[in-house]
Amino acid sequence: MSPSGDKIFVTNYDRDKVITLARDGTVLCTFTDPDLKLPSGIHVTALGKVLVCGGSSNTILQLDGERKKKLATLATRSDGLNKPQ
Incomplete structure (x- = not known):
């Protein structure tokens, strides 16, 4: 979750994406990159x-x-x- 609490960040392991959701579940955007394969662990500073x-x-x-x-x-x-999570 974002520091302000208005966004939720999740990974889509099978599709190599990070998805940003609004609190109501609406998809705000997706992120993909060639350097990101099978994303698992996620943290927001x-x-x-x-x-x-x-x-x-x-x-x-x-x-x-x-x-x-x-x-x-x-x-x-x-x-x-080696396979960070």
Whole structure:
């Protein structure tokens, strides 16, 4: 959930997506990226940044919770990741 409580972030494991929902369940947007495969774990920081783990891509991405874009790839397999959750 976003810090303001107005958005819910969920992963769609099978479709390699992060979905942003309004509190009433309305889909606000979806995020996909070639560096995100089989997303599982997700966390929202106090500043609204979304951290998501790609289990198959062995990545942790930082997303902008407002504009739905990738800000950074924080870690990869070369950093020692193996199926992060």
